Amino acid sequence: MHIRSAEFVTSAVKPEQYPPADLPEVAFLGRSNVGKSSMINCLVQRKNLVKTSQQPGKTQLVNFFAVNGHLRLVDLPGFGYAKVPKAVQQQWGPMIETYIENRPTLCGLFLLMDIRREVQEEEGRLLQWLMDRGLPVRLVLTKADKFSRSAALGRQKALMRQTGLEAENLVMFSAKTHQGREEVWSWISSMTGVAETRPQKEEACKSF
Ligand SMILES: Nc1nc2c(ncn2[C@@H]2O[C@H](COP(=O)(O)OP(=O)(O)O)[C@@H](O)[C@H]2O)c(=O)[nH]1
Ligand SMILES: [Mg+2]
Structure with a gap:
């Protein structure tokens, strides 16, 4: 996907704060520290559009990012970080559920x-709940650069067994090497119906 523009739109905790429902959206979710923010930055080719953190559990809002003015990527709050106070943790489930x-x-x-971790009970339940909603769901195995190619393939097979997912519903991803970036964009295009948009001739000229 050629990225012409990528911008932060807004953060929300409840539907009244969401942007108008006028563009197709795809959402990203997972445990804190799994690499959601890094993945979105990698997809839009920006270092810091989304803040990444060494300190897990920071993103407690639903964050909307517009790409090329045609679609939005939605960073959902990370779940499962024990150091965050219970009261805050308890808001996450409903926040994610309300959005979805x-x-x-x-x-x-x-x-x-x-990619290095086993499927946790809460992830298994979440995956089932998402699939029960009939929405297209893809499993992204993050930080694939932590393994050699053959070890990563071994992990992919093990995770397919654990989740019951087929190979075409999984992708190995690395924000570091950009592995999986094109595949994820082609999924986003087919999910949203927003095809690859090439720069107009005029725009292409501007860079000279
Ligand atoms: N090696 C490696 N580290 C990553 C990758 N993606 C994220 N990280 C690191 O994992 C940590 C958490 O990343 P972040 O994107 O903030 O996770 P989030 O909490 O899910 O948004 C940061 O220290 C990142 O640098 C990746 O693909 N490879
Ligand atoms: Mg984050």
Whole structure:
């Protein structure tokens, strides 16, 4: 995907604060520290559009980013970080659930999992719940650069067994090497119906 523009739109905790439902959206979710913000930055080729953190559990809002003025990427709050106070943790489930159940423009979801970890019970339940909603869901195995290619393929097979997903519903991703970037964009295009938009001749000339 050729990125002509990528911008932060808004942060929300409840539907009244969401942007107007006028563009197709795809959402990213997963445990804190799994690499959601890094993945979005990699997709839009920006270092810091989304703040990444060594300190997990910072993103507690639904964050909307517009790409090329045609679609939005939605960074959902990370779950499962024990150091965050219980009261805050308890808001996350409903925040995610409210967005997923009430957003008419939501076209598909990416559930991120660290390729080095086993599927946790909460991830298994979440995956089932998402699939029960009939939304397209893809599993992204993040930080694939932590393994050699053959070890990563071994992990992919193990995670397919654990989740019952087929190979075409999984992708290995690395924000570091950009592995999986094109594949994820082609999924986003087919989920949203927003095809690759090439720069206009005029725009292409501007860079000279
Ligand atoms: N090696 C490696 N580290 C990554 C990758 N993606 C994220 N990280 C690191 O994992 C940590 C958490 O990343 P972040 O994107 O903030 O995760 P989030 O909490 O899910 O948004 C940061 O220290 C990142 O630098 C990746 O593809 N490869
Ligand atoms: Mg984040």
